[in-house]
Amino acid sequence: MKQTQIEYDLSTLPSSLLAYLDGATIYDSSSSAQAKTLFIDGAQRLFLKIAAAHTLEREYRMNAFLHKHELAPLSLVYTTYGEQDYLLTVAVSGDDGIAESFLQQPERLATALGQHLRKLHSLPLHGCPYRERSSEILLEASPSVQIELQTDTRYQPVDKTIIHGDYCLPNVMMNDFELCGFIDNGDGGIGDRHYDLAWGLWSLQFNLETDRYHDYFLNGYGRDDVDPNGIVYFRQIIDSLDF
Structure with a gap:
């Protein structure tokens, strides 16, 4: 999985995410033109996906269903802010x-x-x-x-x-x-x-x-x-x- 360390302006993010990213090292791990994916290496290993508003709800809901069967990541935050969706999940091991x-x-x-x-x-x-x-x-x-x-x-x-x-x-x-x-x-x-x-x-x-x-x-x-x-x-x- 490609990961490139970047500087990211946290002030552009919704406030519900900030505590999870505080002091973390951030990497760009995007693999699609439809979404930006950030790897958050901090107190927890997390992934933050950012895409057009109302496009990540399906992933959030399917993650919740599959996580009950221990087959998908735990979602910590799903929110729409301005014109974008934000989905923060715990990184899957491996x-x-x-x-x-x-x-x-x-x-x-x-x-x-x-x-x-x-x-x-x-x-x-x-x-x-x-x-x-x-x-x-x-x-x-x-x-x-x-x-x-x-x-x-x-x-x-x-x-x-x-x-x-x-x-x-x-x-x-x-x-x-x-x-x-x-x-x-x-x-x-x-x-x-x-x-x-x-x-x-x-x-x-x-x-x-x-x-x-x-x-x-x-x-x-x-x-x-x-x-x-x-x-x-x-x-x-x-x-x-x-x-």
Whole structure:
């Protein structure tokens, strides 16, 4: 995880955050144009995400749900101040899935990625704040892909699983391949398992620059619950996204 030490003007922040940042060393850990992420190294190890107003509530609520199952960071503050949202969370222990120590063991990494996804997908649905994610996900696709998938009879999504919604290696925190938790949970909810499976395969291809380890991932997850048509369905959506 990239971290660059910076000076930050604390006077620009809402007062509810200041006590947490007092005397801390601040690092820019941003990885997205949509949000600034600061690593706060002080009395506690924290992350502060800053984005457009009313865009971080979903992440705050999904964090709360997943934290009850010990799979996401504890949120300390969520607030809207001016035109921006602020979400302060306790740092999850471990390293993200693109740490060099993990990438050097690709078979073990791919297997762990599948196993950890199975753990997420095994959670009970009760209390999850967002439902029917597949219909929302379809609307994110390009218009041509939306039309194609709406008339495709080979696969119909089934929303009966807790999904991450952006299941990529950087969002899985591990210690010696053991799961510590998931981060960037704002796209999660009750959806179709194959969306996460398609993202996991995409991430392995992107980060390892080969599809050689796809079978390790699917075997780690458990092939009995994998429908190849579901992966094809959601891969079309992923490939149409602008990122």
